[in-house]
Each structure stands twice: as C-alpha cells, then as structure tokens.
Amino acid sequence: MKFAIAGNPNCGKTTLFNALTGASAHVGNWPGVTVDKKEGVYKKGGFRAEIIDLPGIYSLSPYSPEEVIASNYILNENPDLIINIVDATNLERNIYLTTQLLESDCPIVVALNMTDVAHRDGIKIDVRRLEEELGVSVVEICALKKSGIEKLMDTAAKEAKKPRLGKSVLEESEISCCFEKICSFAKDARHAKFRAVKALEGDAKNSGLSQDALLGIEKIKNEISLPSEFDSDFEAAVANWRYSYISKKISPCIKRKSASEALTISDKIDRFLTGKILGLPIFFALMFFVFHLTFSEDLFFLASLGILEEPLMSPGVYLLGLTEIFTEWLTGIVSSGLDVVKAAEWVKGMMCDGLLAGVGAVLSFMPQIMMLFMFLYILEDTGYMARAAFLMDRFLRRFGLSGKAFLPLLMCFGCLVPAIMGSRTLENDKERKLMIMLAPFFSCGAKLPIWSMFAMAIFPSNADIAIFSIYMIGIITAIIAAIILKKTVFKGDASVFIMELPPYHLPLIKNIALNVWEKLKIYIARAATIIAAATVVIWFLSSFSFGFSMVETNSNESILGVLGSFLQPLFIPLGFASGDIGWKAVVAILTGLIAKEMVVSTMGVLYNPNIEGDALEDDAASSALAATIVATFSPAAAVAFMAFNLLSVPCMAAVATANAEFKSAKWTWATIAFWIATAWVVSFVIYQIGSLLGY
Ligand code: GDP
Numbered sequence: 001m002k003f004a005i006a007g008n009p010n011c012g013k014t015t016l017f018n019a020l021t022g023a024s025a026h027v028g029n030w031p032g033v034t035v036d037k038k039e040g041v042y043k044k045g046g047f048r049a050e051i052i053d054l055p056g057i058y059s060l061s062p063y064s065p066e067e068v069i070a071s072n073y074i075l076n077e078n079p080d081l082i083i084n085i086v087d088a089t090n091l092e093r094n095i096y097l098t099t100q101l102l103e104s105d106c107p108i109v110v111a112l113n114m115t116d117v118a119h120r121d122g123i124k125i126d127v128r129r130l131e132e133e134l135g136v137s138v139v140e141i142c143a144l145k146k147s148g149i150e151k152l153m154d155t156a157a158k159e160a161k162k163p164r165l166g167k168s169v170l171e172e173s174e175i176s177c178c179f180e181k182i183c184s185f186a187k188d189a190r191h192a193k194f195r196a197v198k199a200l201e202g203d204a205k206n207s208g209l210s211q212d213a214l215l216g217i218e219k220i221k222n223e224i225s226l227p228s229e230f231d232s233d234f235e236a237a238v239a240n241w242r243y244s245y246i247s248k249k250i251s252p253c254i255k256r257k258s259a260s261e262a263l264t265i266s267d268k269i270d271r272f273l274t275g276k277i278l279g280l281p282i283f284f285a286l287m288f289f290v291f292h293l294t295f296s297e298d299l300f301f302l303a304s305l306g307i308l309e310e311p312l313m314s315p316g317v318y319l320l321g322l323t324e325i326f327t328e329w330l331t332g333i334v335s336s337g338l339d340v341v342k343a344a345e346w347v348k349g350m351m352c353d354g355l356l357a358g359v360g361a362v363l364s365f366m367p368q369i370m371m372l373f374m375f376l377y378i379l380e381d382t383g384y385m386a387r388a389a390f391l392m393d394r395f396l397r398r399f400g401l402s403g404k405a406f407l408p409l410l411m412c413f414g415c416l417v418p419a420i421m422g423s424r425t426l427e428n429d430k431e432r433k434l435m436i437m438l439a440p441f442f443s444c445g446a447k448l449p450i451w452s453m454f455a456m457a458i459f460p461s462n463a464d465i466a467i468f469s470i471y472m473i474g475i476i477t478a479i480i481a482a483i484i485l486k487k488t489v490f491k492g493d494a495s496v497f498i499m500e501l502p503p504y505h506l507p508l509i510k511n512i513a514l515n516v517w518e519k520l521k522i523y524i525a526r527a528a529t530i531i532a533a534a535t536v537v538i539w540f541l542s543s544f545s546f547g548f549s550m551v552e553t554n555s556n557e558s559i560l561g562v563l564g565s566f567l568q569p570l571f572i573p574l575g576f577a578s579g580d581i582g583w584k585a586v587v588a589i590l591t592g593l594i595a596k597e598m599v600v601s602t603m604g605v606l607y608n609p610n611i612e613g614d615a616l617e618d619d620a621a622s623s624a625l626a627a628t629i630v631a632t633f634s635p636a637a638a639v640a641f642m643a644f645n646l647l648s649v650p651c652m653a654a655v656a657t658a659n660a661e662f663k664s665a666k667w668t669w670a671t672i673a674f675w676i677a678t679a680w681v682v683s684f685v686i687y688q689i690g691s692l693l694g695y
C-alpha cells in the first residue's frame with residue numbers, strides 16, 4: 001500500500017513521517033526541483049505501507065513548486081490513501097487544504113495533530129461532529145509523543161480498502177447546479193470533482209482535462225454570474241466558498257475558552273517578541289547573540305568585564321584552533337612522507353601548497369559554520385524566523401516594500417540556489433525579479449569561511465562584531481537597493497503579506513542534529529570534490545607561466561599572476577589590490593565565482609608564504625595565512641574586500657539558477673552588472689571612509 005502525508009507547513013508532517021518510518025526513511029528530490037522528497041516504509045505485524053511525505057502546502061493552487069508537486073502526485077500517482085495531517089490549534093486554517101483534498105477520489109484519513117498543545121491551550125474539538133461534516137475518519141494524534149499513531153494506521157489500513165468518491169464545498173454553494181454540469185465533463189476521469197474545480201478556477205493545465213471538456217466548461221462558466229465583488233475571478237470565488245463552508249460547518253466543532261483565557265502562551269510570547277517597540281531590537285540582539293556564541297574569543301564579555309582573568313573562547317573558536325593544528329600536523333606528515341619516497345618537487349608542491357593549504361583552509365572553518373547553522377536552525381524551528389519575517393514586513397512597509405520576499409530571502413543565508421527557486425512562491429513578477437537581484441546580499445553559508453578567515457585574522461578580539469556587521473552591511477545594502485529599484489525599475493504597490501505565525505515549539509535535539517549533519521555532509525562533499533579539484537587547478541595556474549614552465553610559486557609571472565595583474569587596476573580604488581601581490585586578492589575574487597569557499601582556498605594557496613618543512617615549526621599553516629593577511633590588508637581594505645565578495649556576483653550555480661528563473665539573458669546580464677556595480681560602489685565607500693578615519 002502507498003500512503004501520502006499531506007498538510008500545511010509546520011503541522012508536524014515530518015515528525016509523523018519519522019515516527020512512522022523510523023530508520024527506513026530515504027530523502028531524495030522531486031524531479032527538476034530542490035524540494036525534498038521523503039519516502040519510507042511503515043511495518044507492523046503483517047501490515048506494510050510505503051509512506052511518502054509530500055511538501056508542506058496551504059493549498060493545491062499552481063503557484064509554487066510545492067503545490068504543483070503535491071497536486072500532481074495526488075492526481076497521477078494514485079496513492080492508496082492520503083493522511084491529511086492538520087494542526088488542532090489552527091484547525092480552520094488547516095481545513096482549507098482539506099476541502100481541496102476531499103475533492104479527489106483518494107481515501108482520506110484526517111490526523112488531528114498537536115492535540116497536546118490544543119489541550120493545554122483549552123481548545124476542544126468535537127471529533128465526531130468533524131467526522132460527520134468532512135465525511136472521513138478523524139484520528140487524534142500527538143506526533144511528537146507518538147501517541148495515537150497505531151490507531152491512525154489501523155484506521156488508514158481499513159479506509160484504504162474502501163473506495164471513496166470526491167466531494168466538494170461547491171456542491172452546497174449557490175452554483176451547485178452549474179457545478180454538477182461542469183463535473184459531467186470530467187465524469188470519466190478519476191478525481192472528477194478535483195479536476196472540475198481546477199478547470200473552474202482557470203487552472204486548465206493542471207486539471208488534466210481534454211480541450212473539448214475545457215471548452216464546454218468555459219461555456220458554463222460564462223453563464224454563471226458571480227457576486228460583483230469577484231469580478232469574474234473564479235479562483236477568488238471558490239476560495240470564498242471554502243472559507244464560508246469552514247466558518248459555517250467547521251468552526252462550530254471547535255470550542256475555545258473565553259477570550260481572556262484564550263490568549264495562548266504563544267500569543268503571550270508574541271506580544272513581547274513582535275511588539276512594536278521591542279520587536280526589532282530583540283531581533284537584532286538575538287542575531288548578535290548567535291554570532292557572539294559562534295565567533296567570540298571572549299564569551300559573554302566575561303574577561304572584558306573583569307569577571308574572569310582569562311577570556312572564555314566560544315566552542316567554535318576553540319574547535320577552529322584544533323582543526324588548524326590538525327591540518328598543520330597532516331601537512332607535516334604528508335610533506336615528510338613525500339620526502340621519504342623522494343617525490344618530485346612539483347608533487348610535493350601540489351599536495352602541500354595546493355591541496356592541503358586550500359582545502360585545509362576551507363575545512364578549518366567547518367566547526368564555526370556548523371554552530372552558526374545550528375543556531376539559525378533552532379531559531380527557524382522554534383517558529384521565531386517566521387516572526388522575523390513579520391517584523392521585517394512591518395518595517396519595510398514604511399519604505400513601500402513588502403516583507404513577503406523576506407521569507408525566501410532568509411533562505412539565502414543557507415544557499416542561494418534553493419532560495420532563488422523559492423522566489424516562485426511570489427506571485428508578482430516584479431517582486432520575483434527584485435528578490436533574485438537582492439539574493440546575494442544575504443550572506444550565504446559558503447561565504448562564511450571568508451568572514452571567519454578575515455575576522456579572526458584582523459579583528460581577533462571582535463570577530464563576532466565584525467561578522468555580524470558584514471551580515472548587516474548586506475541587509476542594509478539590500479534595503480537601500482530595494483528602495484532605489486522600487487522607485488525606478490519596479491514601480492508599483494507592495495503586495496499584501498499574509499502569513500500565519502506558527503505557534504512556538506521547542507525544537508527536538510534529534511531534528512537539530514539531523515539538520516546540522518545534512519549540512520555538514522554537503523560541506524565536506526563540496527570541499528572534497530569541487531573545491532579540491534579547483535584548488536589543484538589554482539595551484540597549477542599559480543605555479544606555471546603561460547609557457548608552461550614552473551615559475552617561483554605565486555609570482556606574478558604565473559598564469560594567474562598575469563590575469564590578476566591585468567584586472568588589478570579596477571580594484572585599486574577599493575584598497576585591497578594595491579602593491580606587488582594585490583593581484584592575488586583579485587584572483588581570489590575571480591575564483592569565488594566557481595564556489596564562494598574558493599576565495600578562502602585560493603588565498604590558502606596564494607598567500608601561503610611557501611614555507612619549507614622546517615619553517616613550519618611554530619607557525620601553523622593557517623596562522624601563517626592569517627599573518628600574511630594582517631600584513632597585506634589594512635582593516636578598511638579587509639572590510640572592503642569582504643563587502644565586495646558579499647555583494648558581487650554569487651557563485652556560478654546561483655547565477656545559472658537566476659538565469660533559469662529570469663528566462664531572459666538580458667535580465668541576467670543586467671543583474672550581473674547591477675551586482676558588480678553595487679559591490680564596487682559599497683566597497684569603495686567603505687574603503688575611502690575607513691581610510692579617512694585612519695583604519
Ligand atoms: P512539517 O513542516 O509539517 O514537516 O512539521 P514538522 O514535523 O517539522 O514539525 C514542526 C514542529 O512541530 C516541530 O518543532 C515538531 O517538533 C513540532 N510538533 C510536531 N508534532 C507535534 C505535536 O504533536 N505536539 C507538539 N507539541 N509539537 C509537535
């Protein structure tokens with residue numbers, strides 16, 4: 001048997017899925033998009049069912065890849081049953097999707113989840129009455145505590161054997177009689193009512209009906225006179241019928257405590273955290289605290305405040321020290337090993353100055369990156385990030401911007417590629433383009449090693465503040481750029497931002513660990529493949545001249561040296577490209593186009609002061625790198641360099657994704673020019689002001 005779990009985001013689908021499938025789960029991708037596809041097997045006694053976790057959706061409209069995936073799955077893959085999981089604390093909102101699922105012919109069981117929270121908040125749901133209204137079984141569960149799961153699966157196994165015919169709220173609406181006629185056009189197909197509603201809503205493509213049927217339906221639609229406020233917008237009218245069905249039939253199944261008692265704990269926390277006055281300051285303080293925990297060399301400022309003699313290092317900084325020692329040790333071993341086997345000088349150079357210096361530099365920042373991702377994940381999983389988007393919306397509205405784009409933009413802190421794909425959830429083409437153009441300004445995970453490397457080298461005692469500031473430079477640039485673009489290229493109103501604030505949850509340690517582990521795997525895999533390969537190429541290009549003779553490592557006669565020197569003049573006003581070795585910074589920026597970690601691995605190779613085995617003694621390879629950075633970059637130049645890397649063209653994969661979303665080479669090139677120009681101007685301002693102030 002094949003069961004699909006469908007439900008709104010954050011209603012506990014994945015938790016239920018994990019409880020059902022245990023270790024058999026397997027994560028893949030839906031074809032063509034980066035939406036997770038989770039499959040697993042539920043077994044009990046002789047019973048066995050394949051379980052699939054559909055993406056979280058609020059409706060089955062065709063506006064986001066998630067919605068299209070879910071509705072196509074239900075139409076075409078014929079699951080034996082749909083487990084529709086709904087959040088008992090938010091029933092009315094969740095049933096909206098249920099009314100759509102019920103239109104299919106699939107057997108359905110409704111899993112009423114979060115019953116623990118509902119109980120605590122004094123929400124009582126009349127399950128019998130709900131079953132009667134919906135016409136399908138409803139089982140109360142608590143996915144988190146795994147209660148009710150067996151009853152759910154027993155019911156599901158029974159229901160899956162009974163055929164079911166779809167039902168629609170339209171059958172009870174004013175247009176019930178026209179709807180019947182529309183359905184007759186689809187009556188031979190499975191899921192007739194589901195298809196009929198899609199066609200009525202104007203989503204011909206996903207209805208899967210023949211051209212003739214669609215024409216017939218169009219005729220009937222022309223005869224229907226909708227109430228004037230809908231202005232022949234059938235989609236809005238259908239949504240309205242669904243909501244009125246919910247308020248008439250479903251709302252009476254819910255009993256809440258009286259208004260004053262009904263203020264849930266979530267509401268109380270929200271009054272404080274999303275308050276008009278304290279909301280944004282709390283957000284920034286919280287974000288700073290996250291950076292502080294990850295990067296500070298004086299945790300909680302205990303030493304500066306005089307409470308401790310010796311500063312306490314954050315675990316991230318502490319681990320960074322350990323990974324540096326490890327890389328140094330490994331380089332030493334490899335180098336003496338190669339001496340023993342009398343390897344050629346270039347092999348030794350490639351291994352030690354190339355591969356180990358480059359990949360080692362990237363990997364040494366892994367602990368800090370993991371910590372930052374862990375904290376950000378916790379903020380997201382507790383439900384706080386959704387509030388951050390809400391706060392941002394309220395703030396950005398003053399500038400005529402909508403915070404709607406802010407949610408996909410938050411994803412950019414992880415990786416631009418899925419975030420840019422997520423721009424599809426924005427309905428308005430202008431906002432979609434604007435969002436893509438602003439995406440790189442939200443520092444992605446791959447850029448983090450750059451910030452770590454510079455902050456730890458140049459601002460060792462204030463690394464947390466330095467890195468926090470880089471993120472802020474990005475956000476402020478994004479806001480200013482958005483205001484300018486809105487006034488010029490993208491004129492028009494900000495669209496309304498509707499978003500449900502999910503109730504707060506305590507995150508599960510297991511989920512956090514899993515999530516961080518997933519990120520870790522990707523990071524290591526990238527370092528071992530693309531970064532390692534590119535590093536060897538960089539080493540080669542920096543060790544050989546155009547005539548393919550080996551030159552003194554990292555001299556400006558090397559291939560990279562010549563290329564970098566050619567572009568160098570463009571960057572001299574930004575402060576970081578002057579002098580003999582200024583071309584190296586230029587090359588690092590260029591290689592960052594392959595993948596942003598390459599900026600660090602390239603610098604690991606190019607700024608490696610070519611130490612021979614004995615000189616390595618007390619200077620670790622990467623602290624030698626830090627020393628070279630301190631000697632080469634003034635603080636102002638370092639910040640300008642970071643800002644340039646932050647704001648300029650992102651990695652190739654992100655550009656390709658943007659190009660696919662723009663569907664226009666003209667837009668892609670214009671956007672690339674916009675990124676370079678913004679990066680140049682902001683870096684220029686930072687360097688000029690910084691050096692005026694004497695930094
Ligand atoms: P999804 O987005 O639908 O996949 O939702 P998740 O499974 O990721 O769950 C979202 C959050 O709700 C997580 O923090 C879960 O720990 C929490 N959660 C899930 N089920 C329950 C439940 O029955 N009770 C409570 N209190 N929390 C739950």
Ligand code: MG
Nearest residue numbers: 013014015056
């Ligand atoms: Mg999930």
